[in-house]
Amino acid sequence: MRVAVTGTPGTGKTTATEHLDTDLDIVHLNDVIQEEDLYTEVDEARDSKVADLDAVRDWLDGREDVLVESHLSHLLDADRVVVLRCAPGELERRLIERGEPSEKAEENAESEALDVILSETVRDHGKPNVYEIDTTDRDPAAVADDIEAVLAGDRDPSAGEVDFTEYL
Numbered sequence: 600m601r602v603a604v605t606g607t608p609g610t611g612k613t614t615a616t617e618h619l620d621t622d623l624d625i626v627h628l629n630d631v632i633q634e635e636d637l638y639t640e641v642d643e644a645r646d647s648k649v650a651d652l653d654a655v656r657d658w659l660d661g662r663e664d665v666l667v668e669s670h671l672s673h674l675l676d677a678d679r680v681v682v683l684r685c686a687p688g689e690l691e692r693r694l695i696e697r698g699e700p701s702e703k704a705e706e707n708a709e710s711e712a713l714d715v716i717l718s719e720t721v722r723d724h725g726k727p728n729v730y731e732i733d734t735t736d737r738d739p740a741a742v743a744d745d746i747e748a749v750l751a752g753d754r755d756p757s758a759g760e761v762d763f764t765e766y767l
């Protein structure tokens with residue numbers, strides 16, 4: 600089984616997947632992209648690399664039973680896709696605390712408010728394969744428990760149910 604864990608930067612993908620108890624191999628894809636040079640160019644303005652998704656697909660080819668964690672993972676084949684969510688205000692605070700420039704934190708908070716990654720995921724994978732998990736005001740361990748429920752088949756698919764107005 601291949602599982603993707605996606606979400607806007609700052610939603611806590613890296614942290615939650617570090618808490619997982621699973622037999623799947625956990626792939627922190629952004630690290631792999633750096634270490635294996637799986638990018639096409641460097642975006643100087645954004646201080647980031649543009650991933651070469653074909654090279655990433657080749658690298659993943661033949662690896663079974665993996666959980667791929669990255670804000671790009673929903674752009675790849677997967678049997679189930681987990682989309683982590685976080686209320687934009689908290690997301691921006693998390694990114695600033697992580698040391699990101701305020702512009703980048705704001706841009707990501709806006710993208711999260713607009714459901715960009717959730718929409719792409721539903722478009723590419725279909726609603727029955729999508730599992731949205733709210734991380735706002737929650738411990739990474741609790742988020743990891745929810746991801747484990749997805750892996751075990753104990754959680755129903757969901758998309759568009761997280762309501763950030765609760766946190767205003």
Ligand SMILES: Nc1ncnc2c1ncn2[C@@H]1O[C@H](COP(=O)(O)OP(=O)(O)O)[C@@H](O)[C@H]1O
Nearest residue numbers: 608609610611612613614693697734737738739
């Ligand atoms: N559930 C959470 N509650 C509060 N802070 C969190 C939570 N998950 C992650 N963080 C913090 O938010 C920042 C972003 O988390 P990270 O796991 O790097 O996100 P991502 O991998 O989605 O970019 C980190 O500084 C992390 O310590």
